[in-house]
Amino acid sequence: MSNYTKLKWYRFDIARRIRALDGEELIAELEEIIEEIKRKKLDRLGVFKVQIRELEQLIENEKAQPKRKGRQYDPFYIPYGGDGRVALFGLSNVGKSSLMNAITNAEVATGDYLNTTRQALAGTCVYENVKIQIIDLPGFLDFKEDWNISKQILRVARTCDSILLVIDLSMDVERQYNFLIKQLENARLIKDRETIYKFAIIATKGDLPCTEESFKKLKAMTDLAVCPISMKNKDSLDRLKKMLFETLNVVRVYTKKPKNQPDMEHPLVLPKGSTVKDVALKLHKDFLKFFNYARIWGKSCDFPGQRVGVGHTLEDEDIVEISTSQK
Ligand SMILES: Nc1nc2c(ncn2[C@@H]2O[C@H](COP(=O)(O)OP(=O)(O)OP(=O)(O)O)[C@@H](O)[C@H]2O)c(=O)[nH]1
Ligand SMILES: [Mg+2]
Incomplete structure (x- = not known):
């Protein structure tokens, strides 16, 4: 070499x-x-x-x-980290911070009273080698408009790849849902309810009485994916991690050097629909200049080790080896 x-x-x-x-x-x-x-x-x-x-x-x-x-210290500034960023967006006391503690490495304060969280906090949730940065936010108060904090919450939400509406199943789900959608519409984060795509709903406290009924009601109200969870049910938290990954709309691509094993622990995480060209650009700018062909193992090819050009579209968990004319 x-x-x-x-x-x-x-x-x-x-x-x-x-x-x-x-x-x-x-x-x-x-x-x-x-x-x-x-x-x-x-x-x-x-x-x-x-x-x-x-x-x-x-x-x-x-x-x-x-x-x-x-x-100037900004309690709402969090540098971008990980392969994607999602915001927890909901009313106060719905269980956002409890959820944050359950699925990330962060330890944030929780409490059975309003306004426990007063600033943006970050943690990392790892799902199959993808690092998802979760942003816990203060809750909205629907009875008292707190304009300054609402503005800050929306400012952070805008920097995220997806926004999770956190809705407490033990409270009035219709009121919560309409309130949150209104906030997003006012902030122009949603322009047309029919075309929303980067949003999903986390329905919390599924262990409390009568929440099954609320869940059905919520499902009937929206086209968004709804993931019911409870802090007492580990399986529900695992399902949630999968949903977080899916809302990011990304693919994991493992790279390998010729004659070497692929690096299966550190995927490149790219938007769905990315091509070999995107991988080459991410690795090094000269990869494209001296590009010969790529070999692919995985869902996007007809047989293992297939040779493809820069325009080839990759699928989740493909392995890519790029051959260049520069040795
Ligand atoms: N029964 C039950 N209680 C929960 C669950 N998740 C959270 N809670 C309780 O709900 C209360 C509020 O939780 P937090 O996580 O502090 O809520 P938050 O949305 O972060 O609240 P703010 O920071 O004020 O916006 C706490 O008493 C939690 O113990 C759950 O799955 N089941
Ligand atoms: Mg909180």
Whole structure:
């Protein structure tokens, strides 16, 4: 393998390691990568010397950042992390934070009173190697309009790939649903009820009495997917994770180097309908320039190892090997 190809794969790995980081975490990871290059004595090669300089520059840039950020703390600002981002959008006390604690690595406060959560909080839910960033938000209060907080909630929701309407089955489901849809319409996040697609409903507290009836009522009211859950039922939480993954509308693509095993733990997560070209672009810009063909294993091909061109559309869990004219 030429030094240049070695660097290409190394850069792919670096990008994967740092894409969800910022601030102190990013600086620490970049320093670790530089150390690693030196430990492996790769810095003897000219191309890696240039790479180290680039990483040092990234550290300098990041060190210059916090002062700017630090001046104005924004309790609703959360850097994008993971392969997709979803917001928990619901009235106060419906169980958003309990849900967050149950399916992510986060530990946030919950309580049987209104307004427990007062800022945006993030956690990561892992579903089959896909990291879904979940944003827990303060709840709306439907009897008292809290304009400032509503505005902030909607601002965060707009940055998400999908919005989950969290509806408490032990309360009036019709009132909750209409209220949430109205908020989304007012904020122009929904323009036409018929064409909504990035939304789904989580129906909570399914263990409480009479909630089955509410669930049927809610299902009859909407075309959106509704996932009933209860903190007391682990299976329902597993089904929810699957639904979160499905609302993201993405495919997982595993890459492999020629003559190597595929990396089955770190898929590239791309929008549904992505092609070999999108994979090449994500790996390295030169992959497209020197592209020969790709070989595919998985649902999108007729037989394992089929050769395809850049326009080939990939399916979930395909394995892709790109062959370039640069060795
Ligand atoms: N029985 C039952 N109670 C639940 C369930 N999920 C949450 N709760 C209770 O509902 C109450 C409110 O839960 P939270 O998770 O704090 O609700 P929230 O939506 O985050 O509330 P805000 O932060 O005020 O918007 C708590 O007392 C929880 O214990 C559930 O599945 N079943
Ligand atoms: Mg909460």
